[in-house]
Amino acid sequence: MYKYDNYDQAMVDARVEEFRDQTRRRIEGHLTDDQFKPLRLKNGLYLQLHAYMLRVAIPYGTFNSVQMRKLADIARRYDRGYGHFTTRQNIQYNWIKLEEAPDLLAELATVEMHAIQTSGESIRNVSADQYAGAAADEICDSRPWAEVIRQMTTFMPEFSYLPRKFKIALIASQEDRAALRWHDFAIRIVKNEAGETGFECYAGGGMGRTPILAVKVADFVPPTQILSYLEAVLRVWNRNARRDNIHKQRMKILVHELGEAEFIRQVEAEFAHILTLDHDFPQAEFDRVAAYFAPPAWETGLSDEIDRSDPDFALWVDSQVVAHKAPGYAIANISLKPVGGIPGDISAEQMDLVADLADKYSFGEIRATHAQNLVLPHVRKSDLPALWAELNAAGLGEANLDLVTDIIACPGLDYCSLANARSIPVAQKIAERFADPARQRDLGELKIKISGCINACGHHHAGHIGILGVDRKGTENYQLLLGGSGAEDASHAKIVGPGFDEAGIVDALERAVEHYRTVREPGERFLDTYRRVGMDGFKEAIYG
């Protein structure tokens, strides 16, 4: 993975000291809250329902065991012994003290981590396929490009005061594991008929109160021109965005209002202009960055056999293990969704264990997923039984990847100052209702996503089944949505009908699931059945 050079480290260290001074001035009363708020947000520090919350960037979801141990250390020393992995492959802490935040950031900097641009009107942490560099189906490792984009978009003066936040994702496979079309700007790395690598680009996607899927804006941008293309997209948005209305400032609104053709025309004109400046990055610089992502020293001659004699282990393999590009290796997913637990939460002790297991079995590498789980990307197949045994002993052995209990949920009203309703208790009740492993497997792939407000941090628009918490005259109420997807078959979910209370939403969801079981055809996922039969049958089953 990427290693900071002296410039990177100096920039991050300087930022810590700058924030230390800003914090001191705030505490001493030289800065008002209005003056300080944008400064702390640029360093990932929110004021949430109970305390300050710090969101730490994990670029494209890649980190290592040393960093994980530091995250555990921070959880113990600066928080309350745990952290929460988010839907943007980051981690956040819920109980941070402002007076300690500069010290915490200094600790992060010692392991090449920071919280820069994890909040505010900035280009956020670039997200990517969590299996990048290991996946059997990728055409190349997308992370060097993600790193180049990260470097370009960090502290870039022209884009320091954007109309709103801007989210980027990229993948290099046909299967979309990064919710590509739900991003402001997204890249799928492809090969053309001549075998050359290029970038298929999408723009104008996003969730929130106006869910819109990104549209394809370029079929094949040459790799060395991708930063110029991205710059052109950002410039067109920055120039034309509706800064008069916070709800209309995201790029998706601009693409929608200009129209796809006019947006593309403006981007291409700007792109052509930027190309005349000849300031694309040199190939040598990309090669320098890419060298950090060279594959680890995979052993050769390993067996692909997995001893499946333990039935519980076999179930875990079937659920959590994904094909690796190297013979004898596997990608192992670690579920952070134990039944009754809090999706994405992990204790400091579990963090330390995952770090140890990464060292022992995965060349020290760890990935965070946008579905709030973790990944050990390079595990010898012969090590899988031992890995599973150690995970299981620590409560991390759940076998539910992409099943009904692998629920994405935002922190909701239990932690978030923007939320209208709690998300986590609903996720817990659904998981408990469907706890039977056999029932989960019978239902197959079923992605449930829960948001506690219209901002959609829990991705409810992209859920096969989505749940949106709303405030109905001071009472929590939940709307049920069906038919969304964040994968390569992306679609946004539609509201079924009137909402439910906390107990009612679980019953309603179960009725929808049972209707699926009744009408599904062999091999159909919930989403396939919904798309085939439509909403009416589900609606009748839910409301009677």
Added chain:
Amino acid sequence: MKILTGNDLKTGAVVWWDGREWSLHVEDAVDAGDDADRILATETAACRVNGGYAIDAAPGPDGRARPAHIKDRIRALGPTVRPDLTLKPADPEAGTWVI
């Protein structure tokens, strides 16, 4: 009744105006009445509270303030999904007070 809440500047902890200073416990909150704006302006200017605001509340059976909205009741107690981290980890009735 109107009660005042906000966050402690240094720690971020949720605090409540008890008539004299800021308390961690909503039970200490008093009706700020017509003085709400004045108190908030004074306390904010002195950096004794961060992001202060007034909320509606009603006296509970014990006569102490219970915020009208669930969001403020969760702020007052702590996350409902982590009772061990709330201000009343040993009180089985705390959840009922929130919901």
